[in-house]
Amino acid sequence: MQNEEKKTDSKSGSSKWYLGSAAALLLLKGKSLLALLKFGKFGGALISMAITVGTYAIIYPWGFAVGFVLLLFVHELGHVLAAKRKGLPVSAPLFIPFLGALITMKRQPLDAQTEAYVAMGGPLLGTVGAMAVYAGAYATDSPLLYALAYVGFFLNLINLLPIHPLDGGRISTAVTRWLWLVGLLGGIVVVVYLKSFLFFLIWAFFAYDLYKKYVKRNKGEVKVQSLLLKPLVNVQHLYEQGYPLPGPEHTRRLSFNTYSDLEGQQYVTVYMESLDVEQTLLLPQQCLVQHVWLNGVEHIPTPDAYQLKLLCEMDYIPFENDKYYEVPTSSRWKFGIGYLGLALFLMGMMYVVHQHIGDVRL
Secondary structure (H helix, E strand, O other): HHHHHHHHHHHHHHHHHHHHHHHHHOOOOOHHHHHHHHOOOOOHHHHHHHHHHHHHHHHHHHHHHHHHHHHHHHHHHHHHHHHHHOOOOEEEEEEEEEEEEEEEEEEOOOOOOHHHHHHHHHHHHHHHHHHHHHHHHHHOHHHHHHHHHHHHHHHHHOOOOOOOOHHHHHHHHOOHHHHHHHHHHHHHHHHHHHOOOHHHHHHHHHHHHHHHHHHHHHOOOOOEEEEEEEEEEOOOOHHHHOOOOOOOOOEOEEEEEEEOOOOOEEEEEEEEEEHOEEEEEEEOOOOEEEEEEEEEEEEEOOOOOEEEEEEEEEEEEEOOOHHOOOHHHHHHHHHHHHHHHHHHHHHHHHHHHHHHHHHHOO
């Protein structure tokens, strides 16, 4: 009898927990949090994974904490594999306690079809991972594995909501952007159902982004944005000659040239004639460069060379390429059927697992 009560308590706690976990997934792509966990390409992934497991283990059983983090890892691995297939360089997965996991693409997709392909990889492989856990639960009749399978299916399903930056919002770009309107309206229902402040923040940012993209743009309101570039240049030859190097507070306007390669990737070359410096930098997105300013210099003497880090601020206007969303009709149907089919499958598996959980309690 005591064992049954323990199982019931464990299942009940896990069932309540998955709702909170949904919010964790909502910040899965929060790029601004990367700076907190930069320990190297693979070291950061392992350290952040260990920290996340330890944090969850304070509240939940170790087995559940480890299983949940592994499910997140499998989901992110799906994105990594899909991006590699498309030739897009990506970072290793990083884990953030109670916020989820994330990867970043070092070069953005050049069309909606590629964006959707990379986005689809996460929930596809994540579903495979959840199915493996379900198979283990079915074979062993383990309440812990059933709870993990349910959480896995739920998290992959909630991530299919057509809301940026969730995977569903990115897949929608290759199906129809009208799905964003479904996400905008349906997101309100999900916010009320989950009672999640984090999900509300994601929905609010998504709504504001749509406003900027389709309302302000139609009104002709264009906002100049800024990007900080930090090229590192070797000035050892100038240092040895006693050439006067610019101080930390040195500011000036820099000459620049910008171009795109055949794949549509944009670069900017900045020039500092006084030092005979020419640096070409990769831009994260297509944009119209307005100005480049030098707002300071960091001196970095090393045993091998004397280097300067130029703190360059680039003013630009994002370039919205309407051709980005041009996807062949056949591809739209494929993504649409795959998107809907995966969502229905996940809902069906949640129902099946829920029935198993009920049977175990009885």
